[in-house]
Amino acid sequence: MNTPPHTATAPQTTATAESVFSVRDLWKVFGPKAERVPADQELRGLDPAELRERTGCTAAVRDVSFDVRKGEVFVVMGLSGSGKSTLVRCLTRLIEPTSGTVSIDGEDVLSMDTGRLRELRRHRAAMVFQHFGLLPHRTVLDNVAYGLEIQGVGRGERRERAAEFVTQVGLDGMEDRRPSQLSGGQQQRVGLARALAVDPEVLLFDEPFSALDPLIRRDMQEEVVRLHQDEGRTMVFITHDLSEALKLGDRIALMRDGRIVQLGTPEEIVGAPADDYVRDFVRDVPREQVLTVRSAMRPALGDEREAGPALAPSATVHEAIEAVARTGENARVVEGGRCLGVVDHAGLLGVVAGVPAAADKAVA
Amino acid sequence: MTATVTPATTGSAAATDTGSGVLRALTRHRGRLIVACAAVALVLGAVFLGAGNWPASLSVDLSGPLKSTSDWIIDNRDGHPLFLYFLGHVSNAVVVSVRAVYLVLLALGWAGVTAAATLVAWRVAGVRLALTSLAAFAVCGVLGMWVPTMQTLALMVVAVAASVLLGGLLGLAAGLSDRMHRVLRPVLDTMQVLPAFAYLLPVVLVFGIGVPAAVLATVIYAAPPMARLTALGLRDADAGVMEAATSLGATGRQRLLTARLPLARKELLLGVNQSIMMALGMAVIASVIGAGGLGDRVYQALASVDVGAALAAGVPIVLLAIVLDRVTAAAGERIGAAPAHRSRLGWAIAAAATAAVALGTRLADALTWPDGWTLDIAEPVNRAVDWMTAHLYSGVPVVGGTADWAGHFTTWVLNPLRSGLQWLPWWAVLLTIGVLALLIGTWRTAVTAVLAMAAIGVLGVWDPALDTLSQVLAAVAVTLLVGVALGVASARSNRLGRALRPVLDVFQTMPQFVYLIPVVALFGVGRAPAVAAAVVYALPAVVRITAQGVRAVNPAAMESSRSLGATGRQQLLQVQLPLARPALLLAVNQGVVLVLAVVVIGGLVGGGALGYDAVFGLAQGDLATGLVAGAAIVCLGLMLDRVTQPTQRRDLAGKGA
Numbered sequence A: 001m002n003t004p005p006h007t008a009t010a011p012q013t014t015a016t017a018e019s020v021f022s023v024r025d026l027w028k029v030f031g032p033k034a035e036r037v038p039a040d041q042e043l044r045g046l047d048p049a050e051l052r053e054r055t056g057c058t059a060a061v062r063d064v065s066f067d068v069r070k071g072e073v074f075v076v077m078g079l080s081g082s083g084k085s086t087l088v089r090c091l092t093r094l095i096e097p098t099s100g101t102v103s104i105d106g107e108d109v110l111s112m113d114t115g116r117l118r119e120l121r122r123h124r125a126a127m128v129f130q131h132f133g134l135l136p137h138r139t140v141l142d143n144v145a146y147g148l149e150i151q152g153v154g155r156g157e158r159r160e161r162a163a164e165f166v167t168q169v170g171l172d173g174m175e176d177r178r179p180s181q182l183s184g185g186q187q188q189r190v191g192l193a194r195a196l197a198v199d200p201e202v203l204l205f206d207e208p209f210s211a212l213d214p215l216i217r218r219d220m221q222e223e224v225v226r227l228h229q230d231e232g233r234t235m236v237f238i239t240h241d242l243s244e245a246l247k248l249g250d251r252i253a254l255m256r257d258g259r260i261v262q263l264g265t266p267e268e269i270v271g272a273p274a275d276d277y278v279r280d281f282v283r284d285v286p287r288e289q290v291l292t293v294r295s296a297m298r299p300a301l302g303d304e305r306e307a308g309p310a311l312a313p314s315a316t317v318h319e320a321i322e323a324v325a326r327t328g329e330n331a332r333v334v335e336g337g338r339c340l341g342v343v344d345h346a347g348l349l350g351v352v353a354g355v356p357a358a359a360d361k362a363v364a
Numbered sequence B: 001m002t003a004t005v006t007p008a009t010t011g012s013a014a015a016t017d018t019g020s021g022v023l024r025a026l027t028r029h030r031g032r033l034i035v036a037c038a039a040v041a042l043v044l045g046a047v048f049l050g051a052g053n054w055p056a057s058l059s060v061d062l063s064g065p066l067k068s069t070s071d072w073i074i075d076n077r078d079g080h081p082l083f084l085y086f087l088g089h090v091s092n093a094v095v096v097s098v099r100a101v102y103l104v105l106l107a108l109g110w111a112g113v114t115a116a117a118t119l120v121a122w123r124v125a126g127v128r129l130a131l132t133s134l135a136a137f138a139v140c141g142v143l144g145m146w147v148p149t150m151q152t153l154a155l156m157v158v159a160v161a162a163s164v165l166l167g168g169l170l171g172l173a174a175g176l177s178d179r180m181h182r183v184l185r186p187v188l189d190t191m192q193v194l195p196a197f198a199y200l201l202p203v204v205l206v207f208g209i210g211v212p213a214a215v216l217a218t219v220i221y222a223a224p225p226m227a228r229l230t231a232l233g234l235r236d237a238d239a240g241v242m243e244a245a246t247s248l249g250a251t252g253r254q255r256l257l258t259a260r261l262p263l264a265r266k267e268l269l270l271g272v273n274q275s276i277m278m279a280l281g282m283a284v285i286a287s288v289i290g291a292g293g294l295g296d297r298v299y300q301a302l303a304s305v306d307v308g309a310a311l312a313a314g315v316p317i318v319l320l321a322i323v324l325d326r327v328t329a330a331a332g333e334r335i336g337a338a339p340a341h342r343s344r345l346g347w348a349i350a351a352a353a354t355a356a357v358a359l360g361t362r363l364a365d366a367l368t369w370p371d372g373w374t375l376d377i378a379e380p381v382n383r384a385v386d387w388m389t390a391h392l393y394s395g396v397p398v399v400g401g402t403a404d405w406a407g408h409f410t411t412w413v414l415n416p417l418r419s420g421l422q423w424l425p426w427w428a429v430l431l432t433i434g435v436l437a438l439l440i441g442t443w444r445t446a447v448t449a450v451l452a453m454a455a456i457g458v459l460g461v462w463d464p465a466l467d468t469l470s471q472v473l474a475a476v477a478v479t480l481l482v483g484v485a486l487g488v489a490s491a492r493s494n495r496l497g498r499a500l501r502p503v504l505d506v507f508q509t510m511p512q513f514v515y516l517i518p519v520v521a522l523f524g525v526g527r528a529p530a531v532a533a534a535v536v537y538a539l540p541a542v543v544r545i546t547a548q549g550v551r552a553v554n555p556a557a558m559e560s561s562r563s564l565g566a567t568g569r570q571q572l573l574q575v576q577l578p579l580a581r582p583a584l585l586l587a588v589n590q591g592v593v594l595v596l597a598v599v600v601i602g603g604l605v606g607g608g609a610l611g612y613d614a615v616f617g618l619a620q621g622d623l624a625t626g627l628v629a630g631a632a633i634v635c636l637g638l639m640l641d642r643v644t645q646p647t648q649r650r651d652l653a654g655k656g657a
């Protein structure tokens, strides 16, 4: 894992250096006397409709636990209303959680006082919003500098720093425009630059690209991929778009009705859906582009170790099919000069067809 | 610093379930139910209460206590600590600041003031409005009204500054605190429906006649729109932007100063605009209590039915109104459009040019408007009016004359209406008001309306109040007839709509007082001219609201009715008007409020009734009579507004559905 060139200004506590955010048993219930819902065994178990009927409350996040590791892109995915926005806002207490714990670098967020919390929001986590949240009366430059202004950075310095980020997101020459004079994609670039300008430890994205048209969305996704590769910044990314999740996510949490139904790498989600809901969700995914050759591999027999094209274990099935078709031979999976196994026609077809038996056999 | 989330709305779901059947049945037959109850009450009333006016036993004579209060205040104005240490200072501060502004205006000279106005208009609103202001100020000078214009302007500057400050602070409180909002909203709502005249008497009671009273009445009258719009702007701030500010770690103060207030700047400027317009209207009316300036010229001229002089002072008022309105409105629309550095340069140029012009005129010793440049329009206007009196008042073949019309209107409409109302037993009047309010609004509005009307009886001014009411009803009927017809027509014909717009714009900016001038010229004095002024004043708002309502009718509904083969007429009657019902009700409400404001001022031109009592009280120093009339006007205003206020029940109904 590469260390980010921008280091966070906040002190790093040692205990859980691995994970940036650590969330345990988190609940957020909207409605009257919300606290009683997580506390009551019976109410906890009710499904959303019953809960609303009985108490008038909506449980937007129910009993969620996960860790966001340093340097990863953690994607939270789910359909509309599944509680994604609520969840990500609980991380910095833009929405006050009902119960559970949230910690950042080992420090308990829920027990922070106002000043400490403000510090967290100013320096450690910055958010990019679906509807941009730009100040309409300010120019692009002043919008990007807004976070710094709030931190109390002097006018000259903050404008100078903001100008860098305007350049970085490709808005050169538009510094003096107002948000209303920009396209949606450009506005979201301003939102992104504003978040980057405060040099946060974690970037939080709440469906940042779902208001954009597909082409611009792809541009912006590539921007995020590039950012992540260049700086290795930790990101929490909310989306309801599966292909976006698979494209960006190191790990994906799939939410339904406030719960996380599966948490894993894109490959795990597509290759081994935890239940029918997830299976249904990923059904139309081109599996060969997500799954790696590991899932199609079988142990090598005899001289197979020596012949055929070599592939890295992280290569996708799609690449393996190409290699096999080109050479007409089984492909070897090689890591550090050692052959881990081979992939043949049957294994590859099994993955593409989504026949679990073949895949199981291959993995086993 | 916690969640940015509003608590969930609940209860509505639960409420719909149980007992909704009964409720729905009740709602559906509400109208019939109310009418049935009213019929029963009518019979009972006839049997037990009999006919007749408000019974003397139920009224309280307040003139004694009021007189002694007012005497006490007059006696103690120079000695009592309350006056010495508080009200006295307020009054002095007002006098000093008005004086100071006036001196500044004088020091700038006519050329300096005109240059300043033109350049400010140029900076905030562009070249066209700059030329308009130039022309407006020049006309004020040419009409020989430079000095009174400056007097009015000085009073306005102080009053507007104070009311923007006061309104802004109240709005800030209501915008940031839900509790304050709940407390202030009904107060501000009510203040906005009361006729300007009603504000004069209490301030005169405390401050006596003079500039302080005039300024304070203006401040109180002009502050509510600023407060309302400030609160509205702050409350409506884009939640997404506010959340973004919070997410960056903004403190409460930073959120307010860097996000919430700037987000509300359109509403704030609109508030300033409305405050200015209200202040101008009031500053002119306040001539009755010693505001001086242009209003006073109109007032004096009207008192001696000198239409020419009234017009010479009225034209500057209208011009001032148009310039102030257009410039501040344009400022609101253009805000933030130009880059900051260019606008700073422009302002510097404007300031330098103003200073140069002011200095130039001072050196040339030409601070006052040159005598040779004035044009006396009073003479020719009066000759024209005389000619009109001679030729158009009566005896014009076929159509009759204007005075004949006024006479006929009085004989055939106003008189029967008034005697009809006064003939009605008092309890029947209350019952009618209650039933109407119930049919249109909620039981709450009905109770307020009935209580307000009863208070008029208790005050012992039942008869004059019914007289005023009859004028209001007649004026409202005419206004609605003409206004709805014009509104519908202009909504259905784009050409007419476009032609009407500038006319309506000008009419809506003119202060109420000004409307009295032409009606006196046309119809002489009496109740009919008061009604005519009221109609003209209320018409633009009614036309506007109706047109907007009809235009806003869902195009899908129109489309489907057209596809069913409805004719234009059927469309209008069966689709557009029913769907525009909320707008029509709003038009009625606005019409009633506006009409009352002018009918009351009509007391100045022979309208009689409550308005006359108030004017008489002010003019003769008989504050007891004036205050009782003022209180009755307030009650009448409340009653009329509540009877025609449809909004609240619609909200409730919407929630249940």
Ligand SMILES: Nc1ncnc2c1ncn2[C@@H]1O[C@H](COP(=O)(O)OP(=O)(O)OP(=O)(O)O)[C@@H](O)[C@H]1O
Residues within 6 Å of the ligand: A030, A031, A058, A059, A060, A078, A079, A080, A081, A082, A083, A084, A085, A086, A087, A240, B005, B006, B007, B008
């Ligand atoms: N302020 C609130 N009060 C009451 N209920 C709320 C509130 N905010 C969210 N909810 C409810 O919580 C649930 C989750 O909402 P949330 O906005 O987190 O969903 P989401 O996954 O972000 O959906 P979307 O993709 O549409 O943004 C929804 O059922 C919503 O109705």
Ligand SMILES: [Mg+2]
Residues within 6 Å of the ligand: A084, A085, A086, A206, A207
């Ligand atoms: Mg969301």
